Amino acid sequence: xxxxxxxxxxxxxxxxxxxxxxxxxxxxxxxxxxxxxxxxxxxxxxxxxxxxxxxxxxxxxxxxxxxxxxxxxxxxxxxxxxxxxxxxxxxxxxxxxxxxxxxxxxxxxxxxxxxxxxxxxxxxxxxxxxxxxxxxxxxxxxxxxxxxxxxxxxxxxxxxxxxxxxxxxxxxxxxxxxxxxxxxxxxxxxxxxxxxxxxxxxxxxxxxxxxxxxxxxxxxxxxxxxxxxxxxxxxxxxxxxxxxxxxxxxxxxxxxxxxxxxxxxxxxxxxxxxxxxxxxxxxxxxx
Amino acid sequence: xxxxxxxxxxxxxxxxxxxxxxxxxxxxxxxxxxxxxxxxxxxxxxxxxxxxxxxxxxxxxxxxxxxxxxxxxxxxxxxxxxxxxxxxxxxxxxxxxxxxxxxxxxxxxxxxxxxxxxxxxxxxxxxxxxxxxxxxxxxxxxxxxxxxxxxxxxxxxxxxxxxxxxxxxxxxxxxxxxxxxxxxxxxxxxxxxxxxxxxxxxxxxxxxxxxxxxxxxxxxxxxxxxxxxxxxxxxxxxxxxxxxxxxxxxxxxxxxxxxxxxxxxx
Numbered sequence: 001x002x003x004x005x006x007x008x009x010x011x012x013x014x015x016x017x018x019x020x021x022x023x024x025x026x027x028x029x030x031x032x033x034x035x036x037x038x039x040x041x042x043x044x045x046x047x048x049x050x051x052x053x054x055x056x057x058x059x060x061x062x063x064x065x066x067x068x069x070x071x072x073x074x075x076x077x078x079x080x081x082x083x084x085x086x087x088x089x090x091x092x093x094x095x096x097x098x099x100x101x102x103x104x105x106x107x108x109x110x111x112x113x114x115x116x117x118x119x120x121x122x123x124x125x126x127x128x129x130x131x132x133x134x135x136x137x138x139x140x141x142x143x144x145x146x147x148x149x150x151x152x153x154x155x156x157x158x159x160x161x162x163x164x165x166x167x168x169x170x171x172x173x174x175x176x177x178x179x180x181x182x183x184x185x186x187x188x189x190x191x192x193x194x195x196x197x198x199x200x201x202x203x204x205x206x207x208x209x210x211x212x213x214x215x216x217x218x219x220x221x222x223x224x225x226x227x228x229x230x231x232x233x234x235x236x237x238x239x240x241x242x243x244x245x246x247x248x249x250x251x252x253x254x255x256x257x258x259x260x261x262x263x264x265x266x267x268x269x270x271x272x273x274x275x276x277x278x279x280x281x282x283x284x285x286x287x
Numbered sequence: 288x289x290x291x292x293x294x295x296x297x298x299x300x301x302x303x304x305x306x307x308x309x310x311x312x313x314x315x316x317x318x319x320x321x322x323x324x325x326x327x328x329x330x331x332x333x334x335x336x337x338x339x340x341x342x343x344x345x346x347x348x349x350x351x352x353x354x355x356x357x358x359x360x361x362x363x364x365x366x367x368x369x370x371x372x373x374x375x376x377x378x379x380x381x382x383x384x385x386x387x388x389x390x391x392x393x394x395x396x397x398x399x400x401x402x403x404x405x406x407x408x409x410x411x412x413x414x415x416x417x418x419x420x421x422x423x424x425x426x427x428x429x430x431x432x433x434x435x436x437x438x439x440x441x442x443x444x445x446x447x448x449x450x451x452x453x454x455x456x457x458x459x460x461x462x463x464x465x466x467x468x469x470x471x472x473x474x475x476x477x478x479x480x481x482x483x484x485x486x487x488x489x490x491x492x493x494x495x496x497x498x499x500x501x502x503x504x505x506x507x508x509x510x511x512x513x514x515x516x517x518x519x520x521x522x523x524x525x526x527x528x529x530x531x532x533x534x535x536x537x538x539x540x541x542x543x544x545x546x547x548x549x550x551x552x553x
Binding site: 012021033079105108110111115117126188233241254274 | 291294295297298299301302303304305306307308309311312315323324325361364365366367368369371372373374375376377380383384387388389390391392393394395396397398399401402403404405406407421422424425426428457461482485486488489503506507510511514518519522525526529530533
């Protein structure tokens, strides 16, 4: 009879009206602004889109963004997988250390981390000083304001998402499976590649997709580390709206970015489930 | 089966790389020199004192705190409401509640920033706490939604039914039974929303002006005009505040577990 009270008839209508309160807030605070961006992008027919796509620097920024997103995703997978594996399958002490380090990094402000990489990669920064001290180089290397600097900083900022997604998946795989494979004569390496790794792929895929999509929208880190020479989409959009005060074309670029993100997530949702990519599913499987 | 030594060593090396940037910045805040260098020259608190005595920085601190608190409040109210709707409605309506709640996670900040700017500027909501708190409130909402929804899935519906059976109305049950049960998850979500606001630059830049700046906005403009130890000192303070909140979030976890155990015994 409890179900009658909370979930049916008047009960359900009451909870729907509670939910509508939150819905109204998101509609007014976010959906209306997004609708205005779409409206502004179309205020001259499709001319704003034509202008955006005719701009060589915007097309270049699309290419830069794609290269950066692929790079960050690959680096995060290569660095994140062994980390997540060590975190999931090591003893208590090592696991604790790895988890603490991950959280320290994850909870450091994005702006502070971008600034830190600027300090580290500067002409007089940690890396150049160390290399000069060791006599590897005579003149400081140009590290800052290069695509490589953006790649390093972005990977550092986004790799925790890959790690957490793989870690959640690995924790759901019983270590007994690999032990069984070993018992049947497989080497440690063979047991990993033919048992554990294939089973962990959904986590790797979900984490990688999230990192890829998140990279597409970044602005601050590429601006601070990559400079204005090799702009990403975010920098093109801000330049149009803030420097050139052309909100029409800027909005068209923003709509293009939003469409790319929505299409990628839509395709991902078909294969992996959107909840898994956004980390909602891992939240649930944790308990 | 435990991992091999190689995997553990690789893990530790990556762990060091993960924390190095944070350590470098915190260390450079204590330099006695006038340039940001690592290892820092000497040891002094002069840059931290400098920042704490500078009206521009302290005002930005105040703005960031005010925006973060108000944003967290918006996130908590709207996020908990949407989670209740999503958990207790059925079918298409529940899906709409979920979709609208994860929307803020999906929209790239630059895109949102332009939209906020176009609409909020017309309503006089730029250059003040309220406008930025509304924007940050909606962006932080998914944190509350996810946490509250997860708790709702484990909640025993009989507790609320008991209140209803004893004659409490919908509103009384919500205020005296449901919301107190959801409080730990709502607070965790709210803390996460506060941190995301505390750290946010792009939207804040669009919605700020010369007289109203938050900490990240001021830091960002300082970093762009040249690296200086005062920025490291601010970074240190920002990091300390964030880590204190992180500890609070991890502390609420056990409280939540204890409450869940207690409620399941009822």
